[in-house]
Amino acid sequence: MLDSNIENITHLANIELKKQLAILKETLREKEKAGERLQESENRYRRLFESARDGILILDAETGKVVDVNPFLLQLLGYSYDEMCGQHIWEIGVFKDIAASKEAFYTLQKNEYIRYEDLPLETRHGKPIAVEFVSNVYLVNQSKVIQCNIRDITARKQADAERKQLQAAIEQAGDVIVVTDAQGNIQFINPAFVRTTGYSREEAIGQNPRFLKSGQQDDLFYRTLWDTISSGRIWAGQMVNKRKDGNLYTEESTISPIRDASGRIINYVAVKRDITQHLRLTAQFHQAQKMEAVGLLAGGVAHDYNNMLSVILGYTELALGMVAPAEQLHADLEEIYKAAKRSTDITRQLLAFARKQTINPAVLDLNQIVQSMLKMLRRLIGEDIDLSWLPEAGLYPIKMDPTQIDQLLANLCINARDAIANVGTIIIETQNVVLDKTYCANNIELVPGKYALLTISDDGSGMDKETLNHLFEPFFTTKKMGQGTGLGLSTVYGIVKQNNGFINVYSEPGKGTTFKIYLPWHMGQTIENQRELILEVPVSQGETVLVVEDEPSLLKMDERILEKLGYKVLAACTPNEALSFTKEPANEIHLLLTDVVMPEMNGRELAERLQPLCPGMKTLFMSGYTATVIAHRGVLDEGVNFIQKPFSTKDLAVKIRDALRDK
Structure with missing residues (x-):
């Protein structure tokens, strides 16, 4: 019994032992697997860590x-x-x-x-x-x-900074930048778009750019543009668009397609620049160039014409003195003389336009000059037209030849008179103005500074844009044949430019015309407007005049006029010939009357050569147009005596006496 129990106990113990061993083995296997997993995890982490x-x-x-x-x-x-x-x-x-x-x-x-x-x-x-x-x-x-x-x-x-920099550049760019989708609907605009068009971002996003159309381009223009960019090409050109306020502007545009990685067009970007002001300034520059070129031509024509008129007037005047007033020939010669004198007005106007009119400016009160002209101007425009004079007190003084102001007023009042059909009004005003840089930026000709502004307005028929574009060109006129030469306003233009001024014209058909003339302020004491009337022709008091003229016909005529005035005359066709007269001790020369532009040397050089040889000699220069030898920009050098060709016997006689009295 005991053995049997022991055997049972032993058997049970073996079974339990086997179980424990199995559990231990399983635990060891689990630990081994966990170790492997841990190692694998560590290896995986290490690989991640390393890579x-x-x-x-x-x-x-x-x-x-x-x-x-x-x-x-x-x-x-x-x-x-x-x-x-x-x-x-x-x-x-x-x-x-x-x-x-x-x-x-x-x-x-x-x-x-x-x-x-x-x-x-x-x-x-x-x-x-x-x-x-x-x-x-x-x-x-x-x-x-x-x-x-x-x-x-x-x-x-860095990429973010570049993106922000690009964004700032787009936001702050002066050019308009517009991005649309592939269908042409606006997705992005920069602030320049808002400034240029007047439309806000909310008003523009989602719109097609056609909402800016002005009607200045036809449908074919837009079809060609769209066909170009939708086919993947860049379109560049100019177009006229309409702002929100209805005003038109011209822009220069470049429109480019934007593609994705597959090459499909997904957007369009347009870079646009408002060139309205640039086009206006360019047109002003081209107009100024054209006027300068026409002025050079007009000045050359006037010079040659003056020489011919000098001969006609001089010899006609000499012939008149040789024929009795009762004879028919005397009357015929008078008609020739009158026609030639009228022709000198044309050359004078051409020279004024070309800025080759020789002037002797002085510091003036513009109000005083206009006031002295009012009586004559009222006779000029007639009784049916009312002339109003509105001066501003304390007007800035200007430096200008008084006779040129006469020309300005006469030509502009005649122009206003002819624009008024029956009754009407012409207003002459003066006022002080100061032009700043901002104002002058819109006009290529304006210079900042103080100006005396002379304004002449009328309520006549006015002018259209085409007429305004040609207004100051010589011989341009809208009047009927025989009613005008087309030189009046070109004369005004030349006078204003010669005096460093500016002229603006405002006119519309049926709304009259206003001329605004800006004359630069000049510091200095103004002089009284005194114009001496000389009735008698001054004659010689026994002086000797050396006359030098390279045109033989003019030299001969000058010699005869001087002799008629009682002077002893020494005539020379060249400067060297003139110098040869000083070799004769008997030739005491009181006055040198010389042309300015001549071969060998100019008139001023001749005078300088003669002065040491003829102490006390006075000099009177003569020319058909202003020359830089004796003037700068048409303004005579200080102390220079000058007479403009063609001249009459009386004009020459007065100038000679003035020169001889000169100290």
């Missing part, structure tokens, strides 16, 4: 020493593994801004989670980089570690 494209830094949370660091961070910072591992984080220069001391590290440790969106670092070699820095505290093998994930965002930050 990560972000920097990973493992710190001992208690000591702050670097436990591990992955290759990417080593490469990013420029350190070796041995140089970083085992070091306290605050000992590594690159991290001093994060953990400058143990205390700072402990603060980092307590927080357990820290994130820097944009942390500036510097590599071992001094290269600045930007990183995103995230730290977390983990429990590993009953020990706390801090894992720091460091992502290099330098390229991203």
Whole structure:
């Protein structure tokens, strides 16, 4: 019985032992598998750690020493593994801004989670980089570690900065930038679009650009544009569009297709520039160039014409003195003389337009000059037209030849008179104005400064744009044949330009015309407007005149006129011939009357050569047009005596006496 019990107990023990052994084996197998899984996990983590494209830094949370660091961070910072591992984080220069001391590290440790969106670092070699820095505290093998994930965002930050820079450039660009979808609907506009068109962003987004159409381009224009860009090509050109306020503007546009990676057009971008003002200034410049070229031609024609008129007038005047007034020939000669005198008005106007009219300016009160002209102007325009005079007190003084103001007023009043059909009004006004840089920026000819403004307005028929474009051109006229030469307003233009002024015209059909003439302010004491009337022809008091003229016909005529006035005359056809007269001791020369432009030397050089040889000699220059030898921009040099060709016997006699009296 006992043996049987022992046997049973033994059997049961063996069974239990086998169970325990089986459990132990299973436990060992599980541990082995867990170890394998752990090793596999560690290997996987190590592979991730080693191959990560972000920097990973493992710190001992208690000591702050670097436990591990992955290759990417080593490469990013420029350190070796041995140089970083085992070091306290605050000992590594690159991290001093994060953990400058143990205390700072402990603060980092307590927080357990820290994130820097944009942390500036510097590599071992001094290269600045930007990183995103995230730290977390983990429990590993009953020990706390801090894992720091460091992502290099330098390229991203640079791309973001470039994007912001591009955005700022687009927002602040002076040119209009418009982006549409593939169907042409607006998706983006920059502020320049709002400034140029007057439409807000809310009003423009979703619209087709056709809402800006002005009607100045036909349907074919827009079809051609769309066919060009929808086929993938760039379109460039000009078009006229309409602003929100209804005003038209001209823009220069370049429209380009934008493609996706597959080559499909997904957007269009248009870069546009408002060139309205540029076109206006360019037109003004071309007009100024054209007027300058016409002026050169007109000046040359007037010079040659003046020489011929000088001969006609001079010899006709001499012939009149030789024929009895009762004879028919005398009457015929008078008609020739009158016609020639009228012709001199044409040359005078041409010279004024060409700015080759010789002038003798003085500081004047414009109000005083206009006041003295009113009586004559009222006779000129007739009784049916009312002339109003509205001067501003204390007007800026100007420097100008008084006779040129007479020409301005006469020509503009005649022009106004002819524009008024029956009864009407002409208004002459003066006022002080100051033009600033902003105002002058819209007109290529204007210069900032103080001006005396002379305004002449009428309520006549007015003018259209085509007429205004040609208004100041010589011989341009809208009057019937025989009613005008077309030189009146070109004379006004030339006079204003010669005096550094500006002229603007405002006119519409049926609404009259206004001329605004800006004459520059000049500092100085104004002179009284005194015009001496000389009734008798002054004659010689026994003086000798040396006359030098390279045109033989003019020389002969001058000689006869001088002899008629009682002067002893020495005539020379060239400057060298004139110099030869000084070799004769008996030739005491009191006055040199010389042409300005001649071969061998000019008139001024001749006078300078003669002056030491003839002490006390006076000089009177004569010319068919102004010359830089004796004048600058048509203004006579100080102390220069001058007579304009053609001249009458009386004009020459007066000028000679004035020159001889000159001290």
